[in-house]
Amino acid sequence: MGETLENHAARVIQSVRPGAAADAALREYLGGNRTLGAVGRRSVSRAVFAYYRWLNWLVPSQSAQKRVLGALELQARFDRDPSSIKAEALAARAVPAWLAGEMELSAGYLRRLQQEPALWIRAKVGTAQAVARGLGSAEPASLPPPLAAPADLSALRYRGTADLHKEPGFQSGAFEIQDLSSQLVGLAASPEPGGTWWDACAGEGGKTLHLSDLMRNKGLVWATDRSVRRLSILKRRAARAGMFNYRSAVWTGTGTAPFRTKCDGVLLDAPCSGVGTWQRNPHARWTTTLDDVKELAAVQSGLLALAAASVKPGGRLVYAVCTLTRSETSEVADGFGAAHADFEPAPMALAGGAPRVSLLPEDLDANGMFIAAWRRLR
Ligand SMILES: C[S@@+](CC[C@H](N)C(=O)[O-])C[C@H]1O[C@@H](n2cnc3c(N)ncnc32)[C@H](O)[C@@H]1O
Numbered sequence: 001m002g003e004t005l006e007n008h009a010a011r012v013i014q015s016v017r018p019g020a021a022a023d024a025a026l027r028e029y030l031g032g033n034r035t036l037g038a039v040g041r042r043s044v045s046r047a048v049f050a051y052y053r054w055l056n057w058l059v060p061s062q063s064a065q066k067r068v069l070g071a072l073e074l075q076a077r078f079d080r081d082p083s084s085i086k087a088e089a090l091a092a093r094a095v096p097a098w099l100a101g102e103m104e105l106s107a108g109y110l111r112r113l114q115q116e117p118a119l120w121i122r123a124k125v126g127t128a129q130a131v132a133r134g135l136g137s138a139e140p141a142s143l144p145p146p147l148a149a150p151a152d153l154s155a156l157r158y159r160g161t162a163d164l165h166k167e168p169g170f171q172s173g174a175f176e177i178q179d180l181s182s183q184l185v186g187l188a189a190s191p192e193p194g195g196t197w198w199d200a201c202a203g204e205g206g207k208t209l210h211l212s213d214l215m216r217n218k219g220l221v222w223a224t225d226r227s228v229r230r231l232s233i234l235k236r237r238a239a240r241a242g243m244f245n246y247r248s249a250v251w252t253g254t255g256t257a258p259f260r261t262k263c264d265g266v267l268l269d270a271p272c273s274g275v276g277t278w279q280r281n282p283h284a285r286w287t288t289t290l291d292d293v294k295e296l297a298a299v300q301s302g303l304l305a306l307a308a309a310s311v312k313p314g315g316r317l318v319y320a321v322c323t324l325t326r327s328e329t330s331e332v333a334d335g336f337g338a339a340h341a342d343f344e345p346a347p348m349a350l351a352g353g354a355p356r357v358s359l360l361p362e363d364l365d366a367n368g369m370f371i372a373a374w375r376r377l378r
Pocket residue numbers: 182200201202203204205206207208224225226227230251252253254269270271272
C-alpha cells in the first residue's frame with residue numbers, strides 16, 4: 001500500500017468538510033488513489049468507518065493517525081468480545097443523545113451497530129444458487145422465523161474478498177449489490193407480472209430493478225425521482241440488468257404523478273434520516289439531528305399523501321424508510337391511516353402477513369428498515 005493505513009485514513013478524515021458526509025469524502029479519496037488496489041481500499045474504508053464508530057472513545061488531542069489506530073484497536077477488541085463494553089456505555093457514546101427519545105436502544109441493537117456490516121447481493125429471481133456457485137463465498141439469507149422467507153427471496157450474503165463490481169455476474173446484470181432489508185421492501189410490495197407500478201422515489205433504481213425482476217420484466221414500472229443525476233444512473237443499471245419494462249421521469253414531490261395512469265401499486269421509498277444505515281455509515285450518527293428527523297417526517301407524510309392519489313381502487317401502497325425513528329415510521333403510518341379512510345392496512349408477503357414491520361439490524365445483520373402497506377378500498 002506504500003503509505004501506512006493510518007495515514008490514508010487520517011487524510012480522508014481530515015478532508016471531511018463540516019456538514020459534509022465522510023463516505024463521500026472516502027469515495028473521492030479512493031477515486032483519486034487508483035494504486036491502492038481492492039484490499040487497500042477495503043482496509044482504508046474499514047479504518048475510516050471504525051474511526052466514526054468509536055469516535056467518542058478517542059482522545060481529541062491525539063493526532064488523527066493515533067486516533068485511527070486507537071479506533072482499530074477498539075474495533076478488534078470489541079469484535080473478539082462484544083460484551084467487553086457495557087450496553088449503557090454504548091447507549092451513551094455510540095449514538096447521539098436524542099436517539100433514545102425516538103427508538104428503543106436495546107443491547108442487541110447497540111452491539112450490532114458497533115460491528116462491521118454484512119455485504120448482501122440480490123440475484124435475479126430463481127438464480128441465487130447459480131450466482132452463489134459462480135461467486136463462491138456466498139450463502140443464501142436465512143430470515144428469523146417471525147419474518148418467514150418469501151418465495152422469491154434471492155438474497156445472498158457475500159463473505160469473499162473479490163471486488164464485486166468487477167465480477168462478470170455483476171457486469172452482466174445477473175446480480176446487484178443490495179442490502180437484505182432493501183430486498184425485503186420489493187418482496188413486501190409483491191408486484192404481479194403485467195401490472196403497473198410507480199416507484200415514486202426511485203433514486204438510482206435499486207428497488208425499481210427489483211420490482212421489474214419480480215414482475216418478470218412484464219408490465220410497467222414508472223421510476224421517478226427529483227434527481228436527474230440519480231435517474232441517469234438508474235438508466236445505466238437498467239440497461240445492464242436487461243430491464244425493459246420501465247419508464248423514468250422527473251418528479252419533484254409536488255402535485256400529481258407525471259403520468260395519468262392509476263397504478264396497481266405505488267412504492268414510496270421515501271427520503272429519510274437513514275438511522276437504519278448507521279452500522280454501514282457511522283459518520284451519519286454525528287451529522288443527523290432531531291430537527292432533520294422532524295423535518296423529514298413532514299416531507300414523508302406529504303409525499304405519501306401524493307403517492308396515494310395514484311393508487312387505483314384495490315391497488316397497493318407501500319411505504320418504506322431505512323430508519324427506525326418513531327417520527328418517521330409508525331407516526332407517519334398512523335397519520336396516513338387516520339387521514340385516509342379509503343385505504344386499509346394490507347398484509348405483506350413477509351412477517352406472517354402483518355401490514356407493517358420494523359426490520360432490525362440485530363435480527364438480520366442488515367440495515368434497519370420500516371415497511372407499511374395499505375390497499376385502496378374499491
Ligand atoms: C431512499 S432514497 C431512494 C432509494 C431508491 N429507491 C433505491 O432503492 O435505490 C430517496 C430518494 O428520494 C428522492 N427525493 C427526495 N426528496 C424528494 C422529493 N421531494 N420528490 C421526489 N424525490 C425525492 C431522493 O433523490 C432519493 O433518490
